Amino acid sequence: MSLNSADLEKKIRDARLRPTRQRLALAELLYAHGNRHVTAERLHSEVMETGVSVSLATIYNNLHQFTSAGLLREVVVDSSRSYFDTNVTPHHHFFHEQTGALEDIPKGALSVQNIPSLPEGTEISSVDVIVRVTTPRR
């Protein structure tokens, strides 16, 4: 559940990526302490706070490289921002529309049934369920 420096470096090397200073700092934030959902902007502020200077362009490059390597998945919930998820196993999400918080819906709980026949000549890439929630003002 918790990865140390050596584990992180192996994870990066196994993805055929170089363990640069920037990449290691990002991997530490993403993977050292359990699953998370992050935006590029959030990850950028966090890494800057640790004292490692990383440009926002590098954040995006790495988020996408990690995604291509299967180390992250992108979750589309908000048209103005991309979220990346360190949990790459199939699962769904709660999305809090006011706070922007994403929360996993554990696999097995929720189920999607009776998907009708797909558009001609296509195959399923993924099925994404977003349960949008709000805190009612009382």
Next chain:
Amino acid sequence: MSLNSADLEKKIRDARLRPTRQRLALAELLYAHGNRHVTAERLHSEVMETGVSVSLATIYNNLHQFTSAGLLREVVVDSSRSYFDTNVTPHHHFFHEQTGALEDIPKGALSVQNIPSLPEGTEISSVDVIVRVTTPRR
């Protein structure tokens, strides 16, 4: 299923909006011939092709005004672009990842079951299912 000019004008007036030349041209494209899914850019090119000049700012203004009035809903499927849907009844979507095409999954067909208990203090705003499809390269 198919609205004429008078219907369109009524629809606009009922939403407390003025039936301007631009707004009528947009409503015609959106509502005169059945349900559709459009991006701002697509709607802009279409309206320009009809010979009615409408600025992109006006397209965005109207898409949002229509959405606030409940005449459109926004569908979040692609983090780089907003889609607007003239079908405001609850339903789900197929999204073709290569072409960007959105297609309705008729209400009643697909069902979502066993949504686990919501995060503390929240209520459901909507449940959105996106079935992402691709055309496999053969």
Next chain:
DNA sequence: GTATATTTTATAATAATTCAAATATGCAAT
């Protein structure tokens, strides 16, 4: 018709993301 409110639009601003030039890394040859 005139007053008032709404709408449009040119232009500027913003935020997320991508591009391309500059730099760092890994590896092979010495």
Next chain:
DNA sequence: ATTGCATATTTGAATTATTATAAAATATAC
């Protein structure tokens, strides 16, 4: 170990989609 070199990586600058501003144009109410 050091050097040379191809390739990967980083980052400042550019691009894109979208939103804000604010002045001119238009629609409605009287």
